[in-house]
Amino acid sequence: MSFPNRRHFLVTGLAAGAAAALPATLAPGAAFADDPAADPTAEAASRGLRGDPFTVGVASGDPDHEGFVLWTRLAQQPLAEDGLGGMPQRPFPVQWQVYADERLRRVVRAGVATAAPEWGHSVHVEVDGLAADREYWYRFRVGPYVSPAGRTRTAPHPASYGGALAMAFVSCAQYEHGYFTSYRRLAEDHPDLVLHLGDYQYEYTRDTYTIPGGNIRDHEGPETETLAGYRQRHAQYKTDPDLQAAHAAAPWLVVWDDHELDNNWADKVPEKPEIPQPGFLARREAAFRAYYENMPLRRTSIPRGVDMQLYRRVRWGRTATFHMLDTRQYRDDQGCGDGYKNCPAAVDPARSITGAEQEAWLLDGFRRSRAQWDILGQQVFFAQRDNNAGPAKITSMDAWDGYVASRRRITQGWVDAGVRNAVVLTGDVHAHWASDLKLDYDDPTGPSVGAELVATSISTTGDGADSDPAAHPFLAINPHLKFYNNQRGYVLTRIERDQITADFKVVPQVTVPGAEAYTRATFVIEDRVPGVQQTYLRPLDPGLRAAPVTVEDTVRQETERP
Known part of the structure; x- marks a missing residue:
């Protein structure tokens, strides 16, 4: 569907301070004057x-x-x-x-x-x-x-299922690493709803976070630490015509991850706590304010100092309830530092990635839900990903693997509540993944209790490369993991009463603009059948075939930062 051809780009918003100007109603049928x-x-x-x-x-x-x-x-x-x-x-x-x-x-x-x-x-x-x-x-x-x-x-009435919901979800758009072609292709798919799961923008100054061969375009200004810097950076991203097209195509549900503030931040702890940063809370306040100013959020999310209410529920009739989570603002600091570790703190039952209040809110939502699909829109990998074939678990401390008890409580919560279908949507890791979810990942024969779909990046880490998804060593070590692809793109879903169909869309390159998107694989989640089922896999393109991916490649892609 095309939009009318207008000279100027538009953005709508909220009166200062949230309620300062309730709209003054104009006469029905009134139109803007052409002259x-x-x-x-x-x-x-x-x-x-x-x-x-x-x-x-x-x-x-x-x-x-x-x-x-x-x-x-x-x-x-x-x-x-x-x-x-x-x-x-x-x-x-x-x-x-x-x-x-x-x-x-x-x-x-x-x-x-x-x-x-x-x-x-x-x-x-x-x-x-x-x-x-x-x-x-x-x-x-x-x-x-x-x-x-x-x-x-608008969404369907709470008592109605409505028709099938076309929902796309995305994550991780590093302006310097490539063009936002996938945003344009997403807009051309005419979704009803778009979820952005974090890393909408990146905080680094130019040539700090680089890809092989050099960055494609440059950030303006220094690393974002002030309100002026965050406002400028958001504006630079929003001048991109492909991102503008995606915003104009459908309503969005947004949540942040880390780069909207600082890489791998946790509550009031910056990425590198060993370096004194007395201004970090002021930086957090500036980042939150700029995020609100630049996103289509309700007045309930107006920041108050260093706090901002971002977790919330959005209902799409009786078909789906979206539980939008915030896994940054309330988490305990990562155990044993960032990266992949064998860390005793990861299994400490006192540690949480959501905080106690948000966890209680989520569990209560499971108990009250009557939706066909309960969908968690959140930031970091939920399923276990052990990168070691031996007895010691080596997992990402920044993901739910670093908060095992927290993950177990939430998974058990939807099981105990009798949630009909639990689906977790994820970003962050710059690759497409699909997996079954378990209560006990150490028992591969145990029942699946949900499904996770993970969107690759829009542009972060550059073009990437295609490979045989079954050849990734993570899939052999973790049999509940069912799919992997390291190209850029997004996930386009069709949510119906009897199933969710997920197309993993990719573009062959982002270092030059205008690439066409295609479906690399399709997975289905059937009603009351926990887990993912592959229904389509596109053959490898010989022109894009890359060397077999390794554990080291994956860890480097996810954790390599300035």
């Missing part, structure tokens, strides 16, 4: 603007059966070093409209929100009162400047 001179308020509204403020796109998110969030951020000069986007230090009234048709003729909701400088001139509009389970379109205007339109939709 700015016809609007007597246009000149005053745009005072101080020297060019198009809609440079970083539009977005929507967190849909329910009555509405969704619309987002934009005004930025005439998005890469300005001060992070203010070249905007005058005053609030701007931003008109917004929601339409029932793609041609933007039937206005069903409209209003004015305030883009305030203290919130980076971002706008978040929480629209409600709409019909369930249908498409809508939206756009914005400031003075004579009109944004392009975005497409969004």
Whole structure:
């Protein structure tokens, strides 16, 4: 589905401070004036603007059966070093409209929100009162400047299943490592919903985190440590036209991982705690504020100092409940340091990756759920991945393997609650994976109790390479692991009452723009049949065949950092 051709890109958002401007309703059917001179308020509204403020796109998110969030951020000069986007230090009234048709003729909701400088001139509009389970379109205007339109939709009514849900999920987009081609291909698939599972942006200054042959493009500014730096970095990513297309294609559910703040951070502990960093909490506060300013989140996620409520539940009728988790803000620090280790702390029952409050919230959600599918949208690898064929377990301390008791409590929780179908969605590791989930990974003959689908990166670590997925040594050591692929891409799912179908989409290269995407493999999760079943595997392309992947290759790809 194509969007109307408009000169300016749009982004919608929330009034400063979250509730500062409840939308002022306009007459049904009112449309933005094609001739700015016809609007007597246009000149005053745009005072101080020297060019198009809609440079970083539009977005929507967190849909329910009555509405969704619309987002934009005004930025005439998005890469300005001060992070203010070249905007005058005053609030701007931003008109917004929601339409029932793609041609933007039937206005069903409209209003004015305030883009305030203290919130980076971002706008978040929480629209409600709409019909369930249908498409809508939206756009914005400031003075004579009109944004392009975005497409969004409402969820089915809580008592209804609705039709099949086309849901895509993604992770890990390192701007310097390649083009965001997969975002463009995802948009062309016209999903109903997109989940971003973290590492939306990376914090490093240019030429710090490099790929063989050198980075494809450069970050602006120093490593992100201040509010100005995080605002500038978010704006740079959002100027990418492929990312803008993906945001405009469907509503998003977003959660962060580590690079939105600092590699491998844990609660109030930075990546390298041995180096004194007295400013880390100020850095965390800046990162959280910039993240909220740049994402289509509801007012419940407005940060309060160094805290931000990001874990939440989103229901898609009776078909699915999405439990969006935060495995960074409340976790205990990684045991024995980062990386792959044989670490006694990994099995300490007192340690948690979610924190006690979030864990209790999740377990309560399992007990109350009546959904066909309970889906955990989260950051780091859930299933066990032992990289040692011998008796000693060597696993990633940054993943759920570093918090074994925490994983066991949550897995047992959905089993005890009688959850009909448990599915975990994951990012972080820069490769596609699929696996069965177990209560006891040391007993490969034991029953599966769920499924995990893992999306590769959009661009992080560069092109990657195809290989025989069955030849990966991790699959031999861990028989519950069923698939591996080290190309870039995303996962496109179709969620129905009787099954979830997952297409592992890949692009052959990201170091040059415009590659076409194809399905490398397809897996199905059947209703009440825990685990994954492969239904399609594309033959290897001889032109892309690489040397057999090794344990060392995989560990290096996941843990190599500046």
